[in-house]
Amino acid sequence: xxxxxxxxxxxxxxQKSYDGVTLVVKKFNLDMQRGEFLTMLGPSGSGKTTCLxxxxxxxxxxxxxxxxxxxxxxxxxxxxxxxxxVFQNYALFPHMTVAENLAFPLQVRNMDKSEVxxxxxxxxxxxxxxxxGGRRPAQLSGGQQQRVAVARALVFDPDxxxxxxxxxxxxxxxxxxxxxxxxxxxENLGITVLYVTHDQSEALTMSNxxxxxxxxxxxxxxxxxxxxxxxxxxxxxxxxxxxxxxKGTIKEVNGQACVVDVGEERPVHATAVNxxxxxxxxxxxxxxxxxxxxxxxxxxxxxDGKVEELIYLGDHIRTRMNVCxxxxxxxxxxNSSDQGQLREGDAVRVGWKMEDCRALDCNDS
Amino acid sequence: MTDTASHxxxxxLGLKPLQTVDGTPLKVSLARAKRRARIRAVLLVMPLFxxxxxxxxxxxxxxxxxxxxxxxxxxxxxxxxEQLANWDETSGEIPDDDVFNALAADFKVAAVDKTAGKVGRxxxxxxxxxxxxxxxxxxxxxxxxxxxxxxIIDIDKKWADVDYWRVLKRxxxxxxxxxxxxxxxxxxxxxGERVLKGDDKRIYIDLFARTFWxxxxxxxxxxxxxxxxxxxxxxxxxxxSNLLMILVLLPFWTSLLVRTSAWIALLQQEGVINSLLVGxxxxxxxxxxxxxxxxxxxxxxxxxxxxxxxxxxLYSVMKTIHPSYMRAARSLGANPYTAFVRVYMPNTVxxxxxxxxxxxxxxIGYYITPALVGGQxxxxxxxxxxxxxxxxxxxxxxxxxxxVLLVVVLILYFVYDRIVGxxxxxxx
Numbered sequence: 001x002x003x004x005x006x007x008x009x010x011x012x013x014x015q016k017s018y019d020g021v022t023l024v025v026k027k028f029n030l031d032m033q034r035g036e037f038l039t040m041l042g043p044s045g046s047g048k049t050t051c052l053x054x055x056x057x058x059x060x061x062x063x064x065x066x067x068x069x070x071x072x073x074x075x076x077x078x079x080x081x082x083x084x085x086v087f088q089n090y091a092l093f094p095h096m097t098v099a100e101n102l103a104f105p106l107q108v109r110n111m112d113k114s115e116v117x118x119x120x121x122x123x124x125x126x127x128x129x130x131x132x133g134g135r136r137p138a139q140l141s142g143g144q145q146q147r148v149a150v151a152r153a154l155v156f157d158p159d160x161x162x163x164x165x166x167x168x169x170x171x172x173x174x175x176x177x178x179x180x181x182x183x184x185x186x187e188n189l190g191i192t193v194l195y196v197t198h199d200q201s202e203a204l205t206m207s208n209x210x211x212x213x214x215x216x217x218x219x220x221x222x223x224x225x226x227x228x229x230x231x232x233x234x235x236x237x238x239x240x241x242x243x244x245x246x247k248g249t250i251k252e253v254n255g256q257a258c259v260v261d262v263g264e265e266r267p268v269h270a271t272a273v274n275x276x277x278x279x280x281x282x283x284x285x286x287x288x289x290x291x292x293x294x295x296x297x298x299x300x301x302x303x304d305g306k307v308e309e310l311i312y313l314g315d316h317i318r319t320r321m322n323v324c325x326x327x328x329x330x331x332x333x334x335n336s337s338d339q340g341q342l343r344e345g346d347a348v349r350v351g352w353k354m355e356d357c358r359a360l361d362c363n364d365s
Numbered sequence: 366m367t368d369t370a371s372h373x374x375x376x377x378l379g380l381k382p383l384q385t386v387d388g389t390p391l392k393v394s395l396a397r398a399k400r401r402a403r404i405r406a407v408l409l410v411m412p413l414f415x416x417x418x419x420x421x422x423x424x425x426x427x428x429x430x431x432x433x434x435x436x437x438x439x440x441x442x443x444x445x446x447e448q449l450a451n452w453d454e455t456s457g458e459i460p461d462d463d464v465f466n467a468l469a470a471d472f473k474v475a476a477v478d479k480t481a482g483k484v485g486r487x488x489x490x491x492x493x494x495x496x497x498x499x500x501x502x503x504x505x506x507x508x509x510x511x512x513x514x515x516x517i518i519d520i521d522k523k524w525a526d527v528d529y530w531r532v533l534k535r536x537x538x539x540x541x542x543x544x545x546x547x548x549x550x551x552x553x554x555x556x557g558e559r560v561l562k563g564d565d566k567r568i569y570i571d572l573f574a575r576t577f578w579x580x581x582x583x584x585x586x587x588x589x590x591x592x593x594x595x596x597x598x599x600x601x602x603x604x605x606s607n608l609l610m611i612l613v614l615l616p617f618w619t620s621l622l623v624r625t626s627a628w629i630a631l632l633q634q635e636g637v638i639n640s641l642l643v644g645x646x647x648x649x650x651x652x653x654x655x656x657x658x659x660x661x662x663x664x665x666x667x668x669x670x671x672x673x674x675x676x677x678x679l680y681s682v683m684k685t686i687h688p689s690y691m692r693a694a695r696s697l698g699a700n701p702y703t704a705f706v707r708v709y710m711p712n713t714v715x716x717x718x719x720x721x722x723x724x725x726x727x728x729i730g731y732y733i734t735p736a737l738v739g740g741q742x743x744x745x746x747x748x749x750x751x752x753x754x755x756x757x758x759x760x761x762x763x764x765x766x767x768x769v770l771l772v773v774v775l776i777l778y779f780v781y782d783r784i785v786g787x788x789x790x791x792x793x
Contacts, residue, residue: 105697
């Protein structure tokens with residue numbers, strides 16, 4: 001993606017309130033490039049679906065402007081926006097066959113019959129449902145209905161396709177399979193997708209960029225790897241992946257580095273990301289797989305831990321330890337043959353690098 | 366089981382049919398269990414079934430049978446009927462002495478049994494004059510001496526009229542189609558052929574047509590009024606929709622008589638609406654609108670009565686239509702009108718069908734409202750059925766009219782099934 005191109009979709013200072021008292025979307029700014037797969041991720045009630053509905057035209061923005069291809073669309077009715085949408089319950093028209101469902105957006109655009117037919121056939125083939133054109137949606141399985149819904153949202157070549165938790169109703173295996181299918185369709189057709197989900201693994205699997213929503217605000221907008229490796233704040237760190245949190249007080253700040261007192265003899269050396277000044281509180285974020293048992297000498301952070309619980313998970317062993325007075329400290333130990341056997345109650349030395357430990361805000365305490 | 370022992374032999378398992386633990390063949394055991402369930406089901410339904418059989422099916426069936434049964438002539442005048450078989454009704458001559466002798470003999474018995482009047486009344490439905498003719502004859506027959514032909518004609522000259530004899534012979538059959546012919550405005554010619562009555566003499570066909578047309582109109586008005594209300598009900602949040610629903614159902618909880626009387630108070634010439642219009646200067650005092658005791662009154666009052674029957678099925682169907690259908694249609698490029706016509710409305714067809722057929726069938730047989738506010742032009746077929754049951758006591762004709770109505774409704778139901786499909790109907 002190049003940032004030189006004009007963004008396809010732009011939200012500028014968009015706010016939304018339903019009751020005139022509380023804002024569900026507080027200040028939403030987003031630039032979306034053509035061909036991007038962008039996911040809005042957040043807990044329910046965080047405002048992500050509302051943003052989607054405002055772009056689709058089903059909810060008016062209370063304040064701010066939404067642009068599509070540099071045109072303000074706040075006052076454009078939904079059917080003139082040229083935006084495809086896949087709904088959570090698929091919203092396939094039950095009284096039409098699959099082929100009729102796909103033909104619907106083309107017919108309302110007064111496309112001629114032969115063109116409609118060839119496009120419908122092409123779209124059905126794209127989702128491997130060539131044989132199912134004559135069936136009613138009710139005669140299809142959940143996964144097949146999902147594919148029809150995707151095909152219908154794409155068949156009229158919309159500028160952008162919105163997907164509102166489209167896989168929420170599917171079981172786990174099917175959901176993972178559909179994630180790959182949607183991802184491949186996105187890659188093959190080069191379409192622009194704005195996707196909403198509350199499932200972080202789904203977001204990580206499919207997206208180019210993820211906007212993490214909470215409380216009507218985008219907490220962080222970044223690629224999946226940046227979100228995971230370098231969360232900006234405690235909410236993102238907690239929401240994306242698993243995370244050990246150590247609370248402490250900042251004692252020293254040296255540029256990128258800081259020293260934090262967590263109530264032990266030795267302080268923790270961490271990367272300063274989102275902190276106040278000296279003597280303010282901070283949440284230290286540390287991924288469970290970045291903790292090393294019996295660390296080499298040069299690790300700045302070395303603490304004694306006690307094994308509280310071992311959970312065998314096949315590829316790794318999830319170990320709950322008591323470290324720095326924190327009894328929910330999780331360490332993921334790879335299940336390799338050279339790993340010594342740990343037992344509950346064992347005392348082990350754990351350590352981690354400074355760059356793996358991020359000092360973040362402490363708003364939630 | 367006679368050979369229980371061999372069934373316990375495990376070596377037989379591969380050859381013999383599957384068995385339960387005690388050695389009974391599985392099939393027998395299953396059939397027994399199923400039979401028990403079936404008996405239970407029958408027993409559960411039995412009281413209601415018997416109730417409906419005794420209080421509904423049998424009475425309705427026997428009532429409908431009256432539309433073709435015609436026992437009275439042949440019962441009371443058996444020898445006359447026998448003799449009449451030899452008479453040629455197309456000859457233009459009245460029957461010979463044998464018939465009159467038989468008639469005199471039958472009448473002597475009938476005069477004692479006091480059954481002659483019954484036959485007279487029955488035949489009077491076919492041709493007026495029979496009633497008085499039979500009464501007179503029965504009164505004077507005791508003192509009559511042969512020759513009977515002259516004597517009987519002496520009692521009432523109508524006995525010399527070949528037309529009366531024709532009717533008498535025709536109605537001497539045990540089963541008759543004459544009630545149905547009357548119900549459909551047919552009549553007999555002198556030659557005994559069945560023909561449609563002249564335009565000015567048709568009563569029932571016009572009445573059926575009017576009943577049909579008014580029911581159709583009422584159904585249409587109900588649909589137009591109910592559709593938006595049902596739509597609103599289905600889209601409102603539950604709390605406000607419940608309140609609205611109560612308002613819709615309010616007519617159900619009010620006595621029909623009270624509601625209809627209220628309409629009379631509102632719509633009559635000196636009523637609320639006319640007075641308001643006159644007071645407002647819209648109407649001249651001399652030109653007050655006639656809105657009650659005519660067709661308008663019947664239609665207004667019946668739409669009001671039947672509206673809930675349209676709202677409820679529509680509402681229950683619309684409730685199941687997820688708002689995302691309309692949103693999907695809009696996002697796919699359909700303007701609000703197209704989205705409504707092509708996506709929303711087709712999904713409400715089961716509700717439209719159910720509501721329409723419900724309202725239409727209730728309307729076509731409706732009695733009380735047209736009777737109270739219908740006047741002359743607003744009466745419907747059921748009012749005439751009631752008239753023949755209560756006033757003219759021509760039960761055969763009432764039964765025939767009822768049967769025609771029933772057949773029309775059944776045909777409609779069948780047509781509806783072919784077009785829309787009864788399975789598609791959703792009543793709530």
